[in-house]
Amino acid sequence: MEHLPKLADLENSSADPWSSLKAFTSARIALGRTGTSVPLKESLAFKLAHAHARDAVYSVLQLEKIAKELQLLNLPFILVQSQANNRQDYLQRPDLGRKLNFSSREQLATLSADECDIAIIIADGLSATAINEHAIPLLHFLLPKLQQAGFTLAPVTIVERARVAVSDETGQLLKAKLSLILIGERPGLSSPNSLGAYFTYAPKPGLTDESRNCISNIRPHGLPYDLAADKIFYLIQEASRKQLTGVALKDEMDLLQG
Amino acid sequence: MSYRQIIRSHTYCFDDLKTVLAKASPLRSGDVLAGLAADTYEERIAAQITLADIPLKNFLNEAVIPYESDEVTRLILDTHHAASFDPISHFTVGQLRDWLLSESADTLILQNLAAGITPEMAAAASKLMRNQELIAVARKCEVVTRFRNTIGLKGHLSTRLQPxxxxxxxxxIAASIVDGLLYGSGDAVIGINPATDNPAVVRSSLEMLDVLRQQYDIPTQSCVLCHVTTALQLVSQNAPVDLTFQSIGGTEATNASFGINLPLLEEAWEATVALKRGTVGNNVMYFETGQGSSLSAGAHHGVDQQTCEARAYAVARKFKPLLVNSVVGFIGPEYLYDGKQIIRAALEDHFCGKLLGLPMGMDVCYTNHAEADQDDMDNLLTLLGVAGCNYIMGVPGADDIMLNYQSTSFHDALYVRSVLGLRPAPEFEMWLQQQEITDKAGQLLPSRKNHMLLKAVNTYKA
Known part of the structure; x- marks a missing residue:
């Protein structure tokens, strides 16, 4: 038995002597090796990151919690669904995720809402986890700014199994000048809970991505809530002033501050 | 013209060639999304039986996208080589499939045939093949290209180092490059996807790669995968451009959505060739493709996604590229839903590319919203190794932190080289031995603390 190496020695023999380079990148470098394989510790770390991302894709909105928190913010809300009936449908048919189903459309139409400035939409997208964790904290920073600036708001719409473009139809039905959708982004291995904010001036079905602006990677380790709220508020003001969004609306906030 | 097939008293009628091709295609989510897929299992096989009997000559007379309205169709038909086609001109699609698998279709014969095969013919034959047949025929093809080293020789598998x-x-970037080189990666190209297409940023990455390559005398080529117009601008400003990159598609409208057309690619090709930076050859273009890009751009003209993909290879081969790879699983589950569909699509793309004479590599990859994981990628990697794929990607730990998807790692390349006895490009293999990174058998030597490559990283400012 004594000729068998100890586990600790095995771990050492597989390490790469350039782990100091990890300071320069978050890429998975200097992983070490056993034969041609990645050592178990690194292999499991990868699988855990992938598990988080997969769980995020199949996560669902915590509706009760979100509802309670919206009430605390004094925000009325409506819960609706896209035409995708389940997650599998949603993943394979982005076209269905862009449209409200019949009863949801009716629900919004019968509100016969007054014209307003902004329709805020909360949608699961590809990571409900992102919404569950970050949507309300972001609104805590953003709402006071919007209200102080005198923007009128439609009731908040929560859409299940939605893609970004669902905000076109929703914004139009709510007679909003601008739609703002907070949506879970496609999970990466290092960011299963990244929130994106897309806004569109004069929303109506049939618009494409060049008509919108986007602030992405909103999460404490990406773009923090306060900075994200500042950016969104700045761009919404600019959009209202210029009456447009999309490629013609540039983020010159840094220039102004500089 | 329309095509008919009767199966048990049910008559299937397909309006035209593109409909037969679409309905005959193995199931994938993108064709369902486009409304082009067969409605039933029986309809799919009825379409395959119909396709098998269609003469290859019909493909020269019935364009799937009209000649008048699409420059890719014009390219395909105008450059079709009648003499190369002659030996198979009397075949149906089914006969082509059988003949490709026969012993008489050997490496040399397949090389001579390439210019006589259109993308649609290759796509059609692939739809009548199982995975093992796509592998068996591709393995017989050999497409060798050269710039500073020799890529695609039988028994060799190269990697694009993607830092x-x-x-x-x-x-x-330098830290990932050094990590990759010390793992024996980077003989196809050291290629950076820039986070921004800003010309100044691209130029500084190009210069950094060029200095590193020269400093360590690495027999490989570098590339920053910016838009072709950015590359052209940088070429005219004497930036060190080895290879010009571009994403391409199989229809004129798809390419328009990428901001390119054939004259622009021609201009970029000529400008890059004129730099004469290659030492053992002058294949200077690097193209990426992928099933679903035409549908995604609303530019598929009712043609199924695999046939659109094969048509992109006609665009690629006009410019004698060093490297072509499909980024097969990057596009997402609405086009290729799961590991099974990604694997099938990758083998089709590799087969069609090789048959058409392209130096075909593959980005063995998936996104987190696809029903796939590393096990699926291991399967695909092994299958492509057997099929004789020219190169794969080398991404640190298989996790691309910029593009947010998973590809193959430096370790994966070592695995597939080891189990299948494959070697890097010969010039690069020599360099790895001189650097005492690998031994003569291609095994990694124990890693050393003071390897001079490690000093490279400290040269760069944060």
Missing amino acids: NHPADDARG
């Missing part, structure tokens, strides 16, 4: 960084940080 991406979300902020294009030079030290971060």
Whole structure:
């Protein structure tokens, strides 16, 4: 038995002597090796990151919690669904995720809402986890700014199994000048809970991505809530002033501050 | 013209060639999304039986996208080589499939045939093949290209070292490059996807790669995968451009959505060739493709996604590229839903590319919203190794932190080389031995603390 190496020695023999380079990148470098394989510790770390991302894709909105928190913010809300009936449908048919189903459309139409400035939409997208964790904290920073600036708001719409473009139809039905959708982004291995904010001036079905602006990677380790709220508020003001969004609306906030 | 097939008293009628091709295609989510897929299992096989009996000559007379309205169709038909086609001109699609699998279709014969095969013919034959047949025929093809080394020789498998960084940080990129080189990766190209297409940023990455390559005398080529117009601008400003990159598609409208057309690619090709930076050859173009890009751009003209993909290879081969790879699983589950569909599509793309004479590599990859994981990628990697794929990607730990998807790692390349007895490009293999990174058998030597490559990283500012 004594000729068998100890586990600790095995771990050492597989390490790469350039782990100091990890300071320069978050890429998975200097992983070490056993034969041609990645050592178990690194292999499991990868699988855990992938598990988080997969769980995020199949996560669902915590509706009760979100509802309670919206009430605390004094925000009325409506819960609706896209035409995708389940997650599998949603993943394979982005076209269905862009449209409200019949009863949801009716629900919004019968509100016969007054014209307003902004329709805020909360949608699961590809990571409900992102919404569950970050949507309300972001609104805590953003709402006071919007209200102080005198923007009128439609009731908040929560859409299940939605893609970004669902905000076109929703914004139009709510007679909003601008739609703002907070949506879970496609999970990466290092960011299963990244929130994106897309806004569109004069929303109506049939618009494409060049008509919108986007602030992405909103999460404490990406773009923090306060900075994200500042950016969104700045761009919404600019959009209202210029009456447009999309490629013609540039983020010159840094220039102004500089 | 329309095509008919009767199966048990049910008559299937297909309006035209593109409909037969679409309905005959193995199931994938993108064709369902486009409304082009067969409605039933029986309809799919009825279409395959119909396709088998269609003469190859019909493909020269019935364009799937009209000649008048699409420059890719014009390219395909105008450059079709009648003499190369002659030996198979009397075949149906089914006869082509059987003949490709026969012993008489050997490496040399397949090389001579390439210019006589259109993308649609290759796509059609692939739809009548199982995975093992796509592998068996591709393995017989050999497409060799050269710039500073020799890529695609039988028994060799190269890697593109992909050291991406979300902020294009030079030290971060250099750290990944050094890690990759010390794992024996980078003989196809050291290629950075820039986070921004800003010409100044691209130029500084190009210069950094060029200095590193010259400093260590690495027999490989570098590339920053910016838009072709950015590359053209940088070429005219004497930036060190080895290879010009571009994403391409199989229809004129798809390419328009990428901001390119054939004259622009021609201009870029000529400008890059004129730099004469290659030492053992002058294949200077690097193209990426992928099933679903035409549908995604609303530019598929009712043609199924695999046939659109094969048509992109006609665009590629006009410019004698060094490297072509499909980024098969990057596009997402609405086009290729799961590991099974990604694997099938990758083998089709590799087969069609090789048959058409392209130096075909593959980005063995998936996104987190696809029903796939590393096990699926291991399967695909092994299958492509057997099929004789020219190169795969080398991404640190298989995790691309800029593009947010998973590809193959440096370790994966070592695995597939080891189990299948494959070697890097000969010039690069020599260099790895001189650097005492690998031994003569291609095994990694124990890693050393003071390897001079490690000093490279400290050269760059944060």
